[in-house]
Amino acid sequence: MPGAVAYFTSRRGGVSPPPWESLNLGLHVQDDPERVRINRERVTAGLGLPPNPWVTAEQVHGARVGVVDGAESDGGRVLPATDALITAARGVTLALFFADCVPLFFAGPGAVGLAHAGWRGTLSGIAVSTLEALRQRFGIEPSEVWVGIGPAIGPCCYEVSEELWNEFNRRLGTGVSPGPRYLDLAAANRELLLRAGVAPDRIVEARLCTRCRADLFFSHRRAGFPTGRMAALIYRP
Numbered sequence: 001m002p003g004a005v006a007y008f009t010s011r012r013g014g015v016s017p018p019p020w021e022s023l024n025l026g027l028h029v030q031d032d033p034e035r036v037r038i039n040r041e042r043v044t045a046g047l048g049l050p051p052n053p054w055v056t057a058e059q060v061h062g063a064r065v066g067v068v069d070g071a072e073s074d075g076g077r078v079l080p081a082t083d084a085l086i087t088a089a090r091g092v093t094l095a096l097f098f099a100d101c102v103p104l105f106f107a108g109p110g111a112v113g114l115a116h117a118g119w120r121g122t123l124s125g126i127a128v129s130t131l132e133a134l135r136q137r138f139g140i141e142p143s144e145v146w147v148g149i150g151p152a153i154g155p156c157c158y159e160v161s162e163e164l165w166n167e168f169n170r171r172l173g174t175g176v177s178p179g180p181r182y183l184d185l186a187a188a189n190r191e192l193l194l195r196a197g198v199a200p201d202r203i204v205e206a207r208l209c210t211r212c213r214a215d216l217f218f219s220h221r222r223a224g225f226p227t228g229r230m231a232a233l234i235y236r237p
């Protein structure tokens with residue numbers, strides 16, 4: 001992305017056994033922390049990420065945005081009760097973890113960000129909260145921001161209750177619901193981003209379903225608990 005380097009990992013290439021096979025990067029899913037450490041090191045080395053420890057968050061499906069100051073004060077920190085991270089510091093890798101929820105990558109002039117949007121985070125507006133934080137903290141307008149929407153559970157696989165389906169339809173229109181009781185969470189976030197002023201040609205979507213692609217991704221919906229977690233990673237070079 002312009003002004004940022006961003007990645008989304010697959011499940012391949014790590015050392016964890018089933019049910020985390022194999023590149024599990026989450027520390028909260030009962031995998032051995034030593035294996036997770038090795039897996040994270042492989043990603044850092046393999047992708048040539050900055051050497052500082054990743055800054056991560058205790059994701060709680062909320063809408064709180066954490067501001068990360070720099071590697072010296074924040075390297076290795078886990079921000080409590082936080083579902084989005086932004087920073088203007090160079091060389092600080094932000095990381096959030098996923099197994100079906102929607103990863104959102106933000107890159108504006110002078111700052112980057114990440115957000116974690118499951119259905120709760122989507123409805124509580126984590127995408128818009130992240131844009132607001134970029135404006136308030138760093139003076140970046142939504143129209144200046146590039147957004148990447150990474151792999152997530154697709155409209156093919158995401159069946160929800162009638163109540164939740166109705167709520168998404170009422171709030172975001174029928175474009176987010178491809179069929180009865182099926183939701184397109186990526187499209188819902190795209191709609192929220194557009195309403196907040198992001199340019200349509202600055203939104204880039206992976207359109208890969210984490211539940212369909214068992215060869216590539218962990219999926220909470222498919223595998224239940226425990227399973228592994230992929231990482232969304234972004235930094236300013």
Ligand SMILES: [Zn+2]
Binds near residue numbers: 209
């Ligand atoms: Zn699918």
